[in-house]
Amino acid sequence: MTANYTAQRVSVFQESVIREMTRLCGQYGGINLAQGFPDFDPPQELLEAAQRALGDGYNQYAITWGAPELRQALSEKLERYSGLRYDPDRHLTVTCGATEAMMATMLALVNPGEEVVVFEPFYENYGPDAALSGARLRYVTLDLSRPDFPYDPRELERAFSRSTKAIVVNTPHNPTGKVFSRAELEHIADLCRHYDALAVTDEVYEHIVYDGAQHVSLASLPGMAERTITISSMSKTYSVTGWRVGWAAVANDAVAQAIRKAHDFLTVGAAAPLQQAAVVALRFPDSYYRQMAQSYQRKRDLLLGALRELGFRPTVPRGAYYIMADFTGLSQEDDTAFALRLVREVGVATVPGSSFFHHPSLGRRYVRFAYPKREQTLEEAARRLARLGADR
Ligand code: GLN
DSSP, X not given: OOSOOOOHHHHTSOOOHHHHHHHXXXXXXXEXXXXXXXXXXXXHHHHHHHHHHHHTTOOSOOOTTOOHHHHHHHHHHHHHHHOOOOOTTTTEEEESHHHHHHHXXXXXXXXXXXXXXXXXXXXXXXXHHHHHHTOEEEEEEBOTTSTTOXXXXXXXXHHOOTTEEEEEEESSOTXXXXXXXXXXXXXXXXXXXXXXXXXXXXXXXXXXXOTTOOOOOGGGXXXXXXXXEEEXXXXXXXXXXXXXXXXXXXXXXXXXXXXXXXXXXXXXXXXXXXHHHHHHHHTOXXXXXXXXXXXXXXXXXXXXXXXXXXXXXXXXXXXXXXXXXXXXXXXXXXXHHXXXXXXXXXXXXXXXXXXXXXXXXXXXXXXXXXXOSOHHHHHHHHHHHHHHHHHO
């Protein structure tokens, strides 16, 4: 066969480096601090609810927009935690994870050539989301050398124009752990209103915040609920990344309907029994979220301490569960060579920093560590990483 059978729309991006590092990790028997997923079980109550749902006959398609009970529970939770009010019959769509919610949203709302603003570094899925929908990304830099990773307000203002269709706001942010402040979100909201642009938020780490940081939903700011598509999922909050249950919420009938159409023909719907189990999770008490955040804060501190001791210069996340670590004090290799050596020779998988930048050169000094892991896993990773120093 000589023809190139590959469509151009998939030729312009690479396979996910995050997922590739997970595969390499399996091959070398490493500890996976690459892809962000827990190595511990979700709450027992949730597992029992999923088993019950299988026995109770939830084995055929749920309604395409999501099981009614789940949309009801979601609207109650969104109101309780963010003060946002959505009509479960019109405004909420349950998807196969936040990943599908983001793709369905971009396909439904962005025309080829329209501009979408994104903060850099960014979670690698947004690149292919843009490529498949035809969006042109405009990048605004987060300053990794300063606490809380600020952006330059003038740079954001320059990125907006009459061609801007939307901005993607990921808070708490992957890979830096930045939690956007209310003042920053107000600035973003001003620009959205001024240019009549949409906002698409990825809030999958909404309950994982540290040091008293507060998560604010952009949609909760005045005039934003009808122009913000708020995306989140079960994965990180309830430690069920394999369930693939997420959602998109927007208080705007026409926008919600467009997303529902794209979603319907992409996947029909998320797994029906797991949607039933999700109802139980969404009704967990406040203490669940508090304890989870505290437990992640301990893991963060453990890994930060270990990385500093080993000679890395790590960023300090205020949310989410990733650390970008500058490794130039340890090695002159580029990020990919360093990450490959780590997984092959040391047995710890990380993600090369360049995966989070549109110009790979911007990420060359970093690797990303994910820490949703048991403390003993993090301690073993630290012991293995200590070999790096020993080899020097
Ligand atoms: N969000 C996770 C990460 O950045 C992984 C998500 C995924 O692989 N679907 O590692």
